[in-house]
Amino acid sequence: MTKTKTIRASEADIVLHCGLAAQPPDHPIDITGPEALIGLAAHDALEPWAAGGFVGEPEPQPAANKHGVDADTIAALITTAPAAIAQIREDLSAPQAEIKIEDDLIRGRMDVVNLSMADGKLFGAAVLDWKTGRDPLAGGKPAQRMAYASAIEAKHGMPAQGYIYTAEIWLASGDIIESRYDLDTILGFRQRLRDRMAHPSASPGAHCRYCRRRHECEERDIYIRSAATSLAEIGAGKVITADDIGELWDQSRALKQALEHYEKIVDTLVEDNGSLELGDGRKIIHTTQTRDNIDARKAWPVMRSAGLDDDAINAALRISKTALLNGVAKCAARGEKGKAKAAMTTALDEAGAITRTTIRKRKVV
Numbered sequence: 001m002t003k004t005k006t007i008r009a010s011e012a013d014i015v016l017h018c019g020l021a022a023q024p025p026d027h028p029i030d031i032t033g034p035e036a037l038i039g040l041a042a043h044d045a046l047e048p049w050a051a052g053g054f055v056g057e058p059e060p061q062p063a064a065n066k067h068g069v070d071a072d073t074i075a076a077l078i079t080t081a082p083a084a085i086a087q088i089r090e091d092l093s094a095p096q097a098e099i100k101i102e103d104d105l106i107r108g109r110m111d112v113v114n115l116s117m118a119d120g121k122l123f124g125a126a127v128l129d130w131k132t133g134r135d136p137l138a139g140g141k142p143a144q145r146m147a148y149a150s151a152i153e154a155k156h157g158m159p160a161q162g163y164i165y166t167a168e169i170w171l172a173s174g175d176i177i178e179s180r181y182d183l184d185t186i187l188g189f190r191q192r193l194r195d196r197m198a199h200p201s202a203s204p205g206a207h208c209r210y211c212r213r214r215h216e217c218e219e220r221d222i223y224i225r226s227a228a229t230s231l232a233e234i235g236a237g238k239v240i241t242a243d244d245i246g247e248l249w250d251q252s253r254a255l256k257q258a259l260e261h262y263e264k265i266v267d268t269l270v271e272d273n274g275s276l277e278l279g280d281g282r283k284i285i286h287t288t289q290t291r292d293n294i295d296a297r298k299a300w301p302v303m304r305s306a307g308l309d310d311d312a313i314n315a316a317l318r319i320s321k322t323a324l325l326n327g328v329a330k331c332a333a334r335g336e337k338g339k340a341k342a343a344m345t346t347a348l349d350e351a352g353a354i355t356r357t358t359i360r361k362r363k364v365v
Contacts, residue, residue: 008107325344
């Protein structure tokens with residue numbers, strides 16, 4: 001296994017968990033899917049908008065065409081960006097987009113960087129990172145933000161205001177995760193990262209899903225087998241203590257992610273070969289399922305002629321809030337789309353048209 005001297009900023013969180021993650025895989029495998037293309041398109045759509053000083057609103061169509069994804073999907077994803085920028089109180093008057101990082105520890109690119117000067121010296125520094133995932137609470141990356149701050153400090157020194165501001169902007173939800181890192185925090189981060197890279201011991205867990213080596217990591221395979229055994233013992237009635245819960249929680253997440261990964265492999269094999277023999281007379285095949293979509297405008301007179309009243313029709317129809325607000329945004333003037341969507345949401349609320357349902361989810365805090 002060849003050791004590496006630098007890591008990508010996006011790998012910092014997992015490397016702090018597991019030093020082996022810093023090593024390149026012996027057999028690189030590209031397992032990216034459609035969501036990765038959507039993420040790339042969203043970043044490409046936001047790049048010229050950020051470089052232009054956040055004027056107006058980002059344009060989704062060129063980036064969607066470039067990556068072969070649906071423009072409406074990209075539009076829905078990046079529509080929260082202007083409102084997010086408006087919430088940030090740091091100086092963003094001179095933004096630069098897609099800034100390359102390359103020092104003795106970190107490499108990669110920063111989505112947006114803003115360096116403010118005073119009396120010829122660096123006064124403030126801000127880094128913005130666009131996130132296109134769905135769950136900021138589960139996916140926040142503090143070490144990646146520290147890696148960006150470390151890269152700026154290494155190249156420009158510490159700003160006069162005494163910290164470097166970083167923010168993850170989660171486009172799907174509109175959440176912003178902010179941090180301000182001082183010099184002691186940055187130096188401590190560098191030392192921890194160097195120690196992990198110098199002594200690359202394995203530490204498998206739920207974070208393995210983001211590792212480039214997960215398809216060839218023996219330590220992860222052992223951990224997954226152990227997780228399956230532990231959970232099976234609980235199912236068989238094994239008594240567990242409060243001290244066991246944390247480890248079991250991590251094991252269950254890791255096992256779930258491993259199963260999702262293996263399901264993708266199975267689907268690929270079935271797709272390539274038509275079926276997959278299981279060795280006991282059974283085989284896995286792909287089947288199709290057809291779903292009917294009803295055009296509400298064309299169905300309306302049919303429903304009326306069948307005798308359905310307003311309440312019956314209302315019970316049968318479902319309106320997508322996202323699709324409705326995107327339709328309102330398309331009718332609004334450039335630069336007014338966010339306001340139009342907010343006004344529509346308020347009007348729907350006042351009319352009693354929105355019913356909110358609360359669901360219970362598990363998360364670790």
